[in-house]
Amino acid sequence: MSNKMPCSPPENPQEIKVLRQLTKRSLDAKKLVYCDECGACTGSCPVAGILPTHFNPRVFLNKLSLEFANVLTDAGLWLCMMCYRCHKRCPHGLKPPEIFLLLRNMVIERGYLADAPAKLEEILEILRERIPLPLVYIWLCLRPCEEISKRSKFDSLVLDVLQRTLANSKKREVAPLPKTQKEKTAVIGSGPAGLTAAWELVKRGFPVTVFEALAEPGGMLRVGIPEHRLPKEVLDAEVAHIKELGVEIRTNTPIGKALSFNDLLEEEGYKAVFIATGAHKSRRLRIEGENMKGVVHALSLLRRANLQKQPRLGGKVGVVGGGDSAMDVAQTALRLGAQEVNILYRRSREEMPANPLEVKEAEGNGIKFHFLLAPKKILGKDKQVVGVECTQMKLGQPDESGRRRPIPIDDSSFIIELDTAIVAIGESSDISFLPKEVKATEWNTIAADPLTLETSMPGVFAGGDVVSGPASVVEAIAAGKRAAVSIQRYLKGGEAQSS
Amino acid sequence: MKEKTSILVIGGGVAGIQASLDLADRGLRVYLVEETPSIGGRMAQLDKTFPTLDCSICILAPKMIECYRHPNITLLTYSEVENVSGSAGSFTVRIVRKPRFVDEAKCTGCGTCTQKCPAIVPNEFEMLLGDRKAIYMPLPQAVPRITTIDKDNCLYFTRGVCKICQKLCQAEAVDFDQAPEKITLNVAAIIVSTGFNLLDPSAIQEYGYGRYKNVVTSLELERLANASGPTGGHVTRPSDGNIPDNVAFIQCVGSRSLGRGVPYCSSACCMYATKEAILIKEHKPKSEVFVFHLDLRASGKGFQDFINRAKENWGVQYIRGRPGEILEDPRTKDLVIQFEHTVGREVRKLRVNMVVLCPAFIPQESNKNLSKKLGVKLDEYGFFEAKDPPIAPVDTNVPGIFTCGCCQGPKDIPESVTQASGAAARAIEVITITAHRRAQ
Known part of the structure; x- marks a missing residue:
């Protein structure tokens, strides 16, 4: 498929020049000589897990030295989700995402792809075959800048193609798939994991119903990812297609209220259940003053901002945390009118779990970072936040997460004045609606087999954030695909054999 | 004149033992200092040795006992070097004997x-x-x-x-009032053989060591496989005591890593993993054993043949690829390894009952202190530096002080023993030269 692509790879002398330039510009490309091709990058890559024939970071990096010209037209270049997991796993600390980013820009800016839009179409086609959310995927993956003034040539081109595809996609009519099987499956949660599982099952001819607690489907894609990263109309278009294919989505139907978990199996006649309820509870700081007015938790703010109830944020905002949701909420706060946004993180920049690209973008937007400090107490006046008392930290020995543990420095408290404090220190799952037969782990996630996603209750499967803890969209999609395979095997073969 | 022909050996592992025996057999007085209560070192912990699959302690124990019985060797166990002065031919060494609260002369070891x-x-x-x-x-x-x-x-x-x-205690050997004892020795040469440590693999967090019960290190597996070990020689998994049906070894955990861990190759892992894979097969022939490796480095004599035998006769499966992730099944405590088979370009998941990590060899923490006392240089990683790696591999920058075994870099048992004999021979030269000079 890919060799038919219209492209004009660079001629030899120029190719060398480009390679040199790449080497100069990117420290990682220099470090590439140390690569042992151990495969830790591909082995940990969530994208390689769902698109193994199209994306393999190890092979891609290897091609850089052997067939540089082909690399520029390789579809794989456009599929990296920039999750940086390969970087975390690479024994030499290479940063494949930054190499990809550099090459993407180079390809567009130097015009190596004569027909870039056609290339993007081709990639969308690859995605369409394998996942139910191709546009969502590519939007999150290529991260086109939404601010016109800051757009690069790359951003404009990508946005142009994506918007055109979105418009076409809305027009496109999809015929429902035939239901060839009788056994019904219930999917709890309409996030990326749930939608993917439903889509895969419907493609296999099984009837599926998705239960969603909120008024609109999409899960975290709807309420967790801010509009500036993923326009909601993209999600709407893709959900519409999934519905057209024959997936029934019942919104405003939380399981455990009017309809209990056991009702699904006993009364409603579902033969299998896939639990994909995600991690929608913000973790709390558990310090004094957390219940005051002006203290918000990341997910509730993101949810309100996403559901068009634009809350207003004034003055000086402090975001506690260093993960992706801290970055998202900080960016959202800026867009909601905050004059100054400060991120407070208890370790140093190196230990920050947030995606480095998000951090860079946040800094570019004027968000200030304060490292090595932990909030001790939220201060208020008439029950309204006026600041936080922080303790200066230093780094000790690595803890079980492999990151250096922050240790408070004695008598180092000081006060940061704030009008709003946003707590973004992680998310957890609410699994209180489940029966005892579905066992939980000590971290309040569902105990499920990592291969088959079976839980301790026969016929009940679980995947996505509710099993793994907060993770990426691609991982949720991968879990959805895996669940569908297991559920099909369970319904047809009696057990969910491992692959 | 007796003290002029004394030599100090620091560290009672197989290298220190071999050097001591070589020197003592040549009629020299040897003081063998060991930090722990017993000599034996890492080799005493191993179940079998490669490439011959000999019982490790069966080879080592006779040498250990010989050290104890040899009229020319003084064992100073549970002791540490406090201070060193002087130069080749005449070092003055102060040694602290830590109190064991048991009188060595009286204890009969009855238990x-x-x-x-x-x-x-x-x-x-x-x-x-x-x-x-x-x-x-x-x-x-x-x-x-x-x-x-x-x-x-x-x-x-x-x-x-x-x-x-x-x-x-019938021998009345227990003495709660024992105090540290300091002794001063005059030695002509010093041999350092302090051995190595293993990197704590919990630093490589995706492999889950410390979080997942059934992820163990190679040295832990040696003990599990050993008949005198905690499980009586049954290779069982820590979570439930069951004998695993399939086990995966992961090589280069922290080795050959510029980013995290250490950049060098730990040199013995490919071979000992193969040996341990065969051990598991010996214990349970029907089990499946996988070895995840980067490059199989079988550079010693008979080593490649050993790996070939593991493949052909034992059916050990070698997979080229460093796993990217290990997940635990919270219900069964089985482990799912996510990896790329880099030869077949396949991204796969493999379920196993137990995972054995082969962590990088790292220098002993105590090397820093000891190197200061001795004035011997350490290399950038903390191993003792050779004076000239190609032609003076056991010499150090200080004349009269020699190193052997893993304290100067990762190596296997045969190489450690060879170096030990080399260091002993070099130490003897120092004595001959000083004696010669004195005669002049």
């Missing part, structure tokens, strides 16, 4: 005290997989066969009660 001691402590020799008592002998073949009281865990020392060992 009554260890049986009755009420304080149970995880056993370091068993890689914390088994228990010992507060008064203990680290291994059954301990040399010297003398018990030692671990002051940090002894009920008398921590709470002021008990003393049951003292009451029961």
Whole structure:
């Protein structure tokens, strides 16, 4: 498929020049000589897990030295989700995402792809075959800048193609798939994991119903990812297609209220259940003053901002945390009118779990970072936040997460004045609606087999954030695909054999 | 004149033992200093050796006993080097004998005290997989066969009660008032053989060591496979004591890593993993064993043949690829390894009952201190530096001080023993030259 692509790879002398330039510009490309091709990058890559024939970071990096010209037209270049997991796993600390980013820009800016839009179409086609959310995927993956003034040539081109595809996609009519099987499956949660599982099952001819607690489907894609990263109309278009294919989505139907978990199996006649309820509870700081007015938790703010109830944020905002949701909420706060946004993180920049690209973008937007400090107490006046008392930290020995543990420095408290404090220190799952037969782990996630996603209750499967803890969209999609395979095997073969 | 022909060996592992025996057999006086209560070192912890699959302690124990019995060797176990001065031909060394609270001259090693001691402590020799008592002998073949009281865990020392060992000891060897003893030696040469440590693999967090019970290190597996080990020689998994049907080894955990871990190759892992894979097959022929590796480095004599035999005769499966992630099945405690088979370009998941990590060899923490006392240079990683790696591999920057074994870089047993004999020969040269000079 890919060799038919219209492209004009660079001629030899120029190719060398480009390679040199790449080497100069990117420290990682220099470090590439140390690569042992151990495969830790591909082995940990969530994208390689769902698109193994199209994306393999190890092979891609290897091609850089052997067939540089082909690399520029390789579809794989456009599929990296920039999750940086390969970087975390690479024994030499290479940063494949930054190499990809550099090459993407180079390809567009130097015009190596004569027909870039056609290339993007081709990639969308690859995605369409394998996942139910191709546009969502590519939007999150290529991260086109939404601010016109800051757009690069790359951003404009990508946005142009994506918007055109979105418009076409809305027009496109999809015929429902035939239901060839009788056994019904219930999917709890309409996030990326749930939608993917439903889509895969419907493609296999099984009837599926998705239960969603909120008024609109999409899960975290709807309420967790801010509009500036993923326009909601993209999600709407893709959900519409999934519905057209024959997936029934019942919104405003939380399981455990009017309809209990056991009702699904006993009364409603579902033969299998896939639990994909995600991690929608913000973790709390558990310090004094957390219940005051002006203290918000990341997910509730993101949810309100996403559901068009634009809350207003004034003055000086402090975001506690260093993960992706801290970055998202900080960016959202800026867009909601905050004059100054400060991120407070208890370790140093190196230990920050947030995606480095998000951090860079946040800094570019004027968000200030304060490292090595932990909030001790939220201060208020008439029950309204006026600041936080922080303790200066230093780094000790690595803890079980492999990151250096922050240790408070004695008598180092000081006060940061704030009008709003946003707590973004992680998310957890609410699994209180489940029966005892579905066992939980000590971290309040569902105990499920990592291969088959079976839980301790026969016929009940679980995947996505509710099993793994907060993770990426691609991982949720991968879990959805895996669940569908297991559920099909369970319904047809009696057990969910491992692959 | 006797003290002029003395030599100090620091570290009683196989290298130190070999160097001591070589020197003592040549009629020299050897002081063998060992930090722990018994000599034996890492080799004593191993179950079998490669490439011949000999029982490790069966080869080592006779040498350990010979060290003990040799008229020319003085064993200074549970002792540390405090201070070194002087130069080649005449070093003055001060040694601290830590109190074992058991009189070495009186203890018969009968073991009554260890049986009755009420304080149970995880056993370091068993890689914390088994228990010992507060008064203990680290291994059954301990040399010297003398018990030692671990002051940090002894009920008398921590709470002021008990003393049951003292009451029961017929030889009246237990002495709670023993104090550290300092002795000064005059030696002509010093051989350093302090060995190595393993990197703590919990630093490579995606492999889950410390979080997942059934992820163990290679040294832990040696103890599990050993008949005198905590499981009596049954290779069982820590979570439930079941014998695993399939086991995966992961190579280069922290080795060959510029970013995290150490950049060098730990040199022995490809071979010992192969050996341990065969051990698992020997224990349970129907089990499946996988070895995840980067490059199989079988550079010693008979090594490639050993790997070939593992493949052909034992059916050990070698997979080229460093796993990207290990997940635990919370219900069964099985492990799912996510990896790329880099030869077949396949991204796969593999379920196994147990995972064995082969962590990088790292220098002993104590090398830093010792190197200062000796004035010997360490390399950038903390191993002792050779004066000239190609032509003077066991010499150091200080004349009269030599190194052998893993304290100067990762290596296997045959190489350690070879170096030990080399270091002994070099040390003898120092003595001959000084004697020669004196005669002039």
